[in-house]
Amino acid sequence: MKIAFTAHWDWVLYHFRLTLAERLRARGADVQFICPQGDYVHGLQEAGFRWLGWDVERRITNPLREMAAVVRLARLYRRERFAAVHHFTIKPVLYGSLAASMTGVPTTINTFSGLGFLFSASRKAAALRLLVLPVLRRMLHRGSAHTIFQNPDDRHSFVSSDLVAPSRALLIPGSGVDTRRYSPANGCVGDDAPVVLMASRILWDKGVGEFIEAARLLRAHGVRARFWLTGRVDDGNPACVPLATVEAWQKEAVVEMFGHRDDMPTLLRQAAVAVLPSYREGVPRFLLEAAATGLPLVATDVEGCRMVVKPGRNGMLVPPKDPRALANAIEVLIGDSRLRARMGQASRQVADEEFDEAHILEMHETLYRRLGIIA
16 A cells, blocks of 8 residues: 655654654555655655655744645645555644545544644744644544554643544554664763763753753862763754854853764763753653663653653653753762663663564554554
8 A cells, every 4th residue: 555654854754754664665565755855855765765745844834835735735645645644743744634634545644743832831832722723633533543642641631632532542652762773881981071961953942951051050060071962953943042042052162062963872872871851752762762872861850751761760850941950960870870870771671671663663563554554
């Protein structure tokens, strides 16, 4: 059967869904990717998949342009006659579900990898919810629709709000991690100062500001450590940190900033502690990779992070938007190598037992088989 994987960013498909596409192709499915042109489209094509271009902005622009994006996607769906379409992240879920409804696609699967900006506390997001949620509710209740959530909190939120029927709301914890790619960390570089690593897009709601402030506090307190931040400036996201602020942080140099890196296994092996002070998450890939590397974790006590970080076992949870609590947790781990080692061993065990990529792929395959998409 012919299946479409649809997203509004090729980065999402390449980094998080390529292995699922390969798994389904091995089971006889014809998987095709639909997304705008970007840096990773060539990688999807090199892997042997067909790419179909979809002209859509990641940010909400004006209503006419947004409706035009839905119509363009509907034309693709009508022309290609997909047996099933699988949408990733909120905007493709909404627009893709509308397009599938307009064109009679037999089966629709929607994956929410966290609830994103639409469910944030900003006034703009609150206004958007008034417009979006009634449409989203209708789309997710369609008989052909099945919805995947990455953590139980997000699933409960949608089910309790009647945005989705319980029988069509599945829980699959993230995209998993290939534990074979990661090995235990040594935790130091150069001058043997322990490395505290955060990896994420440079967004306010990833807690980047809190990480910078925690590093300042610990530096002022005389804690000997190096603070590394790696990730891209994502100007397609409303929560993007302005470039001027990023440049000021680089000049301040309390945190070493590396930009986007494709060599995460190498970077993680140099770290002693992994940190993610995000405001909301699905299941954060960075924490999974850090756990597979055998690192102790410090994260915020929010949905998604709670699935990976087991307090007292493999890391610590702190309140969101609290740089002092974040700094205190980091300081405890920096100062206790035995605790880091014990928690690191537990992290690897969590990665192996709960989030190994092979298990996550099997859960997806079971769903596709149950829906009759693959044999």
